Amino acid sequence: MFDIGLWREILQSINKNRTRSLLSGFTVTFAIMLFTVLFGMANGLNNTFAEAFVDDAANAIFIRSGTTTKAYKGMQAGRRIQFKNADFQYIKTDYDENIEFITSRIYKNVAASFRNEKNNYSLRAVHPDHQYLEKTQVFLGRYINQRDMELKTKVAVIGKLVKEDLFLKVDPIGKYINLSGIPYKVVGVFSDEGGDDEERLLYMPLSTAQQIYGNNDYVDQINLTYKPELDFNQAIDFGLDLEKKLKERFTVAASDQRAVRVFNMAMQNKGITQMTSVLGILILVIGLGTLIAGIVGISNIMIFIVKERTKEIGIRKALGASPKSIISIILIESIVITTIAGYFGLLLGVGILEWAEPILKTYFIKDPSVSTTLVVSATVTLIGAGILAGYVPAKKASKIKPIVALRDD
Amino acid sequence: MLEIKQLHKSYAIGDSSLHVLKGIDLSVAQGEMVAIMGSSGSGKSTLLNIIGMLDEADGGDYILDEVPIKNLTEKKAAIYRNKFLGFIFQSFNLINYKNALENVALPLYYQGLKRKERQEKARFHLEKVGLLDWQTHLPSELSGGQKQRVAIARALASDPKLLLADEPTGALDTTTSYDIMAFLQQLNDEGKTILIVTHEEDIAAMCKRIVRLRDGIIMEDKKVTQVRAEAHV
Numbered sequence: 001m002f003d004i005g006l007w008r009e010i011l012q013s014i015n016k017n018r019t020r021s022l023l024s025g026f027t028v029t030f031a032i033m034l035f036t037v038l039f040g041m042a043n044g045l046n047n048t049f050a051e052a053f054v055d056d057a058a059n060a061i062f063i064r065s066g067t068t069t070k071a072y073k074g075m076q077a078g079r080r081i082q083f084k085n086a087d088f089q090y091i092k093t094d095y096d097e098n099i100e101f102i103t104s105r106i107y108k109n110v111a112a113s114f115r116n117e118k119n120n121y122s123l124r125a126v127h128p129d130h131q132y133l134e135k136t137q138v139f140l141g142r143y144i145n146q147r148d149m150e151l152k153t154k155v156a157v158i159g160k161l162v163k164e165d166l167f168l169k170v171d172p173i174g175k176y177i178n179l180s181g182i183p184y185k186v187v188g189v190f191s192d193e194g195g196d197d198e199e200r201l202l203y204m205p206l207s208t209a210q211q212i213y214g215n216n217d218y219v220d221q222i223n224l225t226y227k228p229e230l231d232f233n234q235a236i237d238f239g240l241d242l243e244k245k246l247k248e249r250f251t252v253a254a255s256d257q258r259a260v261r262v263f264n265m266a267m268q269n270k271g272i273t274q275m276t277s278v279l280g281i282l283i284l285v286i287g288l289g290t291l292i293a294g295i296v297g298i299s300n301i302m303i304f305i306v307k308e309r310t311k312e313i314g315i316r317k318a319l320g321a322s323p324k325s326i327i328s329i330i331l332i333e334s335i336v337i338t339t340i341a342g343y344f345g346l347l348l349g350v351g352i353l354e355w356a357e358p359i360l361k362t363y364f365i366k367d368p369s370v371s372t373t374l375v376v377s378a379t380v381t382l383i384g385a386g387i388l389a390g391y392v393p394a395k396k397a398s399k400i401k402p403i404v405a406l407r408d409d
Numbered sequence: 410m411l412e413i414k415q416l417h418k419s420y421a422i423g424d425s426s427l428h429v430l431k432g433i434d435l436s437v438a439q440g441e442m443v444a445i446m447g448s449s450g451s452g453k454s455t456l457l458n459i460i461g462m463l464d465e466a467d468g469g470d471y472i473l474d475e476v477p478i479k480n481l482t483e484k485k486a487a488i489y490r491n492k493f494l495g496f497i498f499q500s501f502n503l504i505n506y507k508n509a510l511e512n513v514a515l516p517l518y519y520q521g522l523k524r525k526e527r528q529e530k531a532r533f534h535l536e537k538v539g540l541l542d543w544q545t546h547l548p549s550e551l552s553g554g555q556k557q558r559v560a561i562a563r564a565l566a567s568d569p570k571l572l573l574a575d576e577p578t579g580a581l582d583t584t585t586s587y588d589i590m591a592f593l594q595q596l597n598d599e600g601k602t603i604l605i606v607t608h609e610e611d612i613a614a615m616c617k618r619i620v621r622l623r624d625g626i627i628m629e630d631k632k633v634t635q636v637r638a639e640a641h642v
Contacts, residue, residue: 005518016506315502318463320491320519320567323483398483403463406502 006325010333020308024301024334025341028382031294032342035287035378036349039370042283044360047367049276059100059230060133061239062263063091063222063246072253081250081259085210085217090249091224091242098238100227103127104219106209110179110202114166121162123179123202125209133223134192136203141173141188148205155208157188159199182212232270239264287378294382299389302334306393314402323398330394331387338386342379349375410570410602411437411460416469418455429455431625432469437604442597442635444613445606447622454575456622457606461494461573462486474570491519495564499576501556503548509535509559510544516567534562538592554585561592572596572603578612590615591638611636 014021065081088104106125111118130136131143138157148155156177163172176183184204192198210217226235243262244254252259306313313326353369418430429452437443447453458464459471462478471478473493481489495516496502503512514531522530535541538558548556557577564572574593578586590612597603597617605616613619614636621629 005524008524009518012511013506311502312504315504316515316519317487318461318490318496318502319516319563320487322487322519325519401463403458406463406498406500 006328006332009329010336013329013333014336020305021337024298024305025337025344027297027301028294028338028341028386029345029348031290031297031382032345032375032379033349033352034290035294036346036370036375037352038283038286038290039374040349040353041360042279043369044367045279046276049272058265058269059225059228059235060265061224061226061242063224063242064220064261064263065250066258066261068252068256068259070253070256072256073251075251079259081252083219083222085219087246087249088219088222091222091246094245095238095242098226098230100225101129101132102222102224103130103133104206105130105221105223106206106213106218107220108209108213112162112166112180112202113178114170114172114175117166117168119162119165121159121200121202123204123209125204125206127206130203130223133225134194134198136190136192138188138190140171141186143188143190144203144205149207152207152211153205154182154184154212155187155204156184157190157203158186159201160189160191161196161199162202163189165200226266230266232266232273235266236264236270239266291378291381295385295389298334298338298382298386302330302386302390303393305334306330306390306397310397310400311406313397313400314406317400318402318406326398327391327394330397331390334386334390335383338383339379342382346375346379410439410474411435412470412472413460414470416456416459416471417467418452418459418464419467429625430459430466433622433625433627435620435627435630437602439602440597440600441618442594442603442616443605443618443620444616445604445620445622446608446610446613448608450624451622452625453606453622457573457575457604460571460604461496462490487519491516491567493570495567495569495572497557497560497564497572497574497577499579501548501553501560501580503556503559503563505548508545508547509540509551509562512548512559513563513566516563520567531562531566534566535559537565538562552585553581554588557581557585557589558592561589561596565596570602572601574603574605576607577605578607578609586612587638587641594635594638 063083065083068075068077068079068081071077083104085104088102092099092102103126108123108125109120110123111120113119124130126144127149128143128145131138136143139160141157143157144155147153156179158172158177166172166177167175172186172189175186177186178184179202190199190203192201206219226238230238239262243260246260246262247254247256250260309330313321316326349370357367413433413435416430416433416435417428419426419428421427433456445453445456455464459466460473462481465481473489476489476493478489504515507515510528510531513534514527517527517530532541532544535544538561540555540558540562543551543555543559548559551559572593577593578589581589593603593605594615603616605612607613614633615638616633617635618632619629620627
């Protein structure tokens with residue numbers, strides 16, 4: 001029930017006892033402000049780490065080949081290792097339970113032209129899975145699919161910047177682009193968060209490229225992502241096992257660093273993730289500490305306020321105030337102050353984060369921000385603590401005998 | 410209208426207990442003006458606090474306006490205090506951040522009256538004590554006599570059956586004291602029942618009956634010829 005008289009009493013009490021109200025509000029404002037700033041900075045650090053891996057899948061493994069550096073089992077050093085389709089099939093079949101997506105890659109440089117526009121680009125011939133590995137976003141048409149692979153169709157998916165370079169204002173879908181003398185039908189246009197380099201690329205089916213450029217089954221590189229269910233240690237073991245098996249397959253010494261190279265993102269992610277979680281724990285401890293300091297502050301203030309108002313409470317009781325009305329007047333006053341002060345703290349904290357953003361950027365803290373939910377729940381926690389902290393003294397105050405309260409000091 | 414029989418009260422002091430009231434019998438009729446006198450420690454304030462439902466007796470009966478006052482819950486006591494009693498204190502006990510009008514209106518708030526009605530009634534009572542022009546002033550801006558008048562207006566606001574005054578002139582100079590007493594006499598003339606705790610003989614002489622307490626029992630209870638305060642002002 002909304003009791004306008006009660007609210008009038010409370011607002012008057014807050015307004016007329018301004019020093020008291022401001023002092024108690026300040027503690028809450030300060031606690032929420034610190035909380036917001038600290039959490040915002042922690043989020044900023046996390047954003048920086050997240051940004052570093054936005055381009056490629058964080059669970060990727062890249063496998064490349066080179067030349068042997070060590071003689072092994074009667075084979076001389078300096079032998080070139082070449083991956084073929086069979087190697088791709090071998091990995092795909094043998095490690096099926098660990099693999100999420102897998103693709104081969106062939107690199108080529110092509111001179112591309114459409115009508116009068118010409119330019120040179122890198123070309124990647126890939127499997128359809130490549131789209132997910134590279135986080136390629138096709139915004140026009142489609143990506144390379146399984147049918148392209150089987151039929152070795154002459155199709156190409158072009159980057160956003162290729163489209164801008166060559167097609168100008170023309171819709172490229174269905175048009176034929178000339179790549180080093182051979183026309184390919186453009187079936188899709190993509191964008192990539194990796195930036196300009198990644199958008200100045202062309203994709204075509206692996207099978208098509210193998211037929212046209214050399215008529216063989218060679219591949220330059222095999223990329224895969226391991227299943228996200230795998231934890232870091234499992235993923236690292238998987239990568240090591242893969243490397244060992246491939247070295248055996250190509251009769252390469254286990255200690256040969258160049259012939260077969262397996263680059264596993266899990267290796268570097270493990271370190272970063274560990275650091276982020278340590279950071280998270282640290283932030284949590286600091287945040288909780290701030291909150292607890294705020295709670296202690298509010299408790300002290302509530303006890304002080306009740307003490308200060310003992311006489312007033314005695315007068316009110318002598319005039320016929322029920323214990324319930326005494327409790328509500330004290331508690332609601334503290335809730336009102338805490339809420340308003342908490343809101344100010346939030347505004348201040350967000351303001352500081354906004355103001356400091358350009359400075360923080362230099363220290364690798366990107367886009368520091370806090371979710372409203374987090375701050376609201378922190379404020380609610382403080383209000384709850386204020387109620388709890390205030391209830392005991394308020395209850396005690398409501399039990400004060402008016403004669404005790406009114407005794408002349 | 411007030412009936413007290415064999416009232417006992419003791420306070421625990423450490424391990425021993427102090428027997429303050431040792432069987433008080435007192436009855437006060439409608440329209441009386443009674444002074445309760447006694448030296449400090451005689452139990453006069455304790456008696457007033459029990460009558461005022463600010464404290465509870467250990468034994469005996471207390472009937473106020475035919476309602477037995479016993480084993481009251483806090484809530485019930487609050488309602489009875491509001492309905493039956495008006496308090497006047499030595500140190501006025503006004504709420505310092507409320508102006509005169511708001512102080513007078515406070516008991517009416519606890520009666521559950523509407524704001525407009527509260528202010529109307531409060532203004533009426535302020536006018537009665539001659540302070541309507543001071544209604545927006547804070548207690549700190551009023552003189553001692555004015556503060557006590559505001560306190561009296563507040564005590565009257567809820568139209569109580571009984572006015573309880575605990576050393577109402579204790580903090581005031583003689584002229585102001587007589588002024589306040591003249592006003593209390595006037596209220597009594599209009600029919601209010603008034604109980605005054607005092608240790609000043611001249612103040613007691615302005616009542617119609619003097620009850621003297623010593624060591625927790627009534628030593629003397631006599632009717633006196635009232636000295637009119639106006640004569641001294």
